[in-house]
Amino acid sequence: MIELRNLSKSFKTADRTVDALKDINLTINDGDIYGIIGMSGAGKSTLVRCINMLEVPTEGQVLIDGVDMGALNTKQLREMRRGVTMIFQGFNLLMQRNCLDNIMFPLELAHADKETAKKRALELLDIVGLPDKAKAYPAQLSGGQQQRIAIARALATEPKVLLCDEATSALDPKTTHQILELIRDINRRLGITVIVITHQMSVVEEICNRVAILDGGTVAEEGDVAEVFSAPRSDAAKRLVYPDLAESAPTSRAGERTLRVVFNGTKTTASPLITQMAIDEKIAANILYASTRTIGESVYGNMLLGIPGDDETVARAVKYLTQRPNVLVTETRQNDEKGE
Amino acid sequence: MFTDMFAPEKLTEAWEIFKTEFPLALWETFYATLLATLFAVILGLPLGILLVAGEKDGVLPLPAWLLKTLNVIINLLRSVPFLILMILVIPITRALVGTTIGTMASVVPLSIAAFPFIARLVESSLREINPNIIEAAQSMGASPLQIILKVMIPESVPSLISNFTIAITTILGYTAMSGIIGGGGLGKIAINYGYYRYKYLVMFLAVIVLILLVQGFQSLGTMAATKLDKRSRH
Numbered sequence: 320m321i322e323l324r325n326l327s328k329s330f331k332t333a334d335r336t337v338d339a340l341k342d343i344n345l346t347i348n349d350g351d352i353y354g355i356i357g358m359s360g361a362g363k364s365t366l367v368r369c370i371n372m373l374e375v376p377t378e379g380q381v382l383i384d385g386v387d388m389g390a391l392n393t394k395q396l397r398e399m400r401r402g403v404t405m406i407f408q409g410f411n412l413l414m415q416r417n418c419l420d421n422i423m424f425p426l427e428l429a430h431a432d433k434e435t436a437k438k439r440a441l442e443l444l445d446i447v448g449l450p451d452k453a454k455a456y457p458a459q460l461s462g463g464q465q466q467r468i469a470i471a472r473a474l475a476t477e478p479k480v481l482l483c484d485e486a487t488s489a490l491d492p493k494t495t496h497q498i499l500e501l502i503r504d505i506n507r508r509l510g511i512t513v514i515v516i517t518h519q520m521s522v523v524e525e526i527c528n529r530v531a532i533l534d535g536g537t538v539a540e541e542g543d544v545a546e547v548f549s550a551p552r553s554d555a556a557k558r559l560v561y562p563d564l565a566e567s568a569p570t571s572r573a574g575e576r577t578l579r580v581v582f583n584g585t586k587t588t589a590s591p592l593i594t595q596m597a598i599d600e601k602i603a604a605n606i607l608y609a610s611t612r613t614i615g616e617s618v619y620g621n622m623l624l625g626i627p628g629d630d631e632t633v634a635r636a637v638k639y640l641t642q643r644p645n646v647l648v649t650e651t652r653q654n655d656e657k658g659e
Numbered sequence: 660m661f662t663d664m665f666a667p668e669k670l671t672e673a674w675e676i677f678k679t680e681f682p683l684a685l686w687e688t689f690y691a692t693l694l695a696t697l698f699a700v701i702l703g704l705p706l707g708i709l710l711v712a713g714e715k716d717g718v719l720p721l722p723a724w725l726l727k728t729l730n731v732i733i734n735l736l737r738s739v740p741f742l743i744l745m746i747l748v749i750p751i752t753r754a755l756v757g758t759t760i761g762t763m764a765s766v767v768p769l770s771i772a773a774f775p776f777i778a779r780l781v782e783s784s785l786r787e788i789n790p791n792i793i794e795a796a797q798s799m800g801a802s803p804l805q806i807i808l809k810v811m812i813p814e815s816v817p818s819l820i821s822n823f824t825i826a827i828t829t830i831l832g833y834t835a836m837s838g839i840i841g842g843g844g845l846g847k848i849a850i851n852y853g854y855y856r857y858k859y860l861v862m863f864l865a866v867i868v869l870i871l872l873v874q875g876f877q878s879l880g881t882m883a884a885t886k887l888d889k890r891s892r893h
Contacts, residue, residue: 371798373794373797373798396800397800397801397802398800399800400797400798400799400800401799401800404798404799405795405798405799407791407794407795409789409791411789411791411792411794411795412792413792413810413813413814414792414814414889414890415813415814415816415817415888415889415890416813416889417889424796424799424809425799425800427809428796428799428800428801428802428805428809429800456889456890457889458889458890458891472799476799476800482798
């Protein structure tokens with residue numbers, strides 16, 4: 320279990336002090352894939368670096384399984400870091416070492432026996448799906464492959480926690496999906512707690528079970544991914560969940576009522592939902608706004624529907640739409656949307 | 660001044676000198692250069708590492724005053740012209756080698772002139788390393804010494820070799836200059852025959868051999884740097 324207690328971090332520049340993190344309190348349970356999401360400058364990278372003390376917090380504590388990271392001496396901290404490893408946006412592999420030697424690197428730092436280290440590295444190459452790249456150099460690999468090697472390297476010392484700092488931000492959507500699958504697989508098979516720092520909603524939606532939304536150095540909202548994303552309470556969360564609404568609030572025609580439909584891992588079926596509603600219920604919904612993604616066989620995202628008619632029609636539409644599992648429907652007023 | 664340079668008797672005379680004196684002079688220049696480079700690297704490499712690792716945000720922060728002192732010493736040594744430095748270090752040369760004349764004696768001022776230069780070159784090579792790679796090593800629990808020995812130096816090998824090649828060719832130029840005050844080698848021949856005895860052809864021959872040496876060192880260095888760089892895609 321990782322506990323962050325009253326964590327604050329400020330940086331002193333020549334003329335002022337910047338508060339990067341302000342009084343952060345979070346608990347991350349064993350086996351979680353915990354997402355920390357926020358816009359750039361929200362303090363995500365600083366937060367993750369406080370966990371392994373690459374950044375020393377100005378105030379507060381980081382407890383990993385009850386061990387206060389700030390109270391360790393440098394030698395103990397180095398030992399501890401072998402159990403809390405990290406992968407990065409830029410992969411950060413050693414460019415002059417081949418893949419096998421890169422994976423062996425943390426074991427070499429820990430003075431592990433060379434033969435054992437090599438055996439372990441070869442196993443890890445298998446786990447990350449690149450068994451034939453032992454002798455290849457990082458420059459010869461694609462971005463996704465480099466990140467796989469970086470993941471293997473991070474697993475070499477058999478950590479309890481894996482910190483992912485924007486690990487998929489430099490990758491294309493397909494590769495991102497594959498890397499996230501690998502991380503999920505590692506979390507399940509090896510029981511490693513994963514902390515995912517990202518600015519991408521889709522990453523959190525795809526693999527995290529819990530999420531904290533970071534805004535201006537504070538936690539704006541925290542909870543189960545499904546809860547936070549289906550009914551965001553804070554402004555920061557709403558900005559993330561409905562990124563386009565702020566700029567162009569959709570307007571409905573006169574006499575239309577508006578429904579917000581949230582898809583949260585809804586299973587896709589052969590028949591399109593809105594069209595099917597028009598056929599079955601004779602309600603001609605007007606799609607005012609839609610931002611949905613299909614990941615695997617599930618749909619995520621949200622939609623604004625203009626429903627013509629009276630209370631009875633709206634009630635029928637709500638009833639029809641909520642028949643599907645993992646669909647949340649609420650009626651909204653246009654003015655609320657514009658106000659944000 | 661150069662009008663009768665290629666007269667038949669000058670040609671035979673130059674050829675005689677070339678046959679009898681050049682092989683030894685070439686060897687002297689060669690080993691003075693390599694030896695001076697070796698000593699300069701032994702002193703300059705750790706110094707260059709300290710300049711980068713010892714910074715406030717470096718892996719092994721040094722007290723600010725110490726870093727400042729190192730920088731001032733390097734700048735001082737770098738600003739003294741080589742000819743004057745040779746004269747200034749005569750006492751050190753005498754103490755170390757026992758004499759101030761000859762090729763071995765010239766290695767002392769050459770090394771002293773070259774190590775601050777090498778320190779700066781090493782500094783610039785190490786600064787090219789992506790700081791995120793160093794952060795990654797820290798996140799894996801690497802000690803400062805491990806970061807220096809296993810990350811900073813190995814990662815900058817191609818750049819270090821390129822820079823050492825620059826240093827070798829510069830030191831080669833200095834060895835020729837050391838001929839003026841008693842150093843041996845091709846520089847001595849060029850000065851003794853060309854400047855003091857007006858045998859310009861001999862001087863030109865010495866210069867041509869020096870050019871070939873520089874070319875040789877440079878090609879070898881470039882080849883090694885390219886071959887050892889694993890960032891190329893094949």
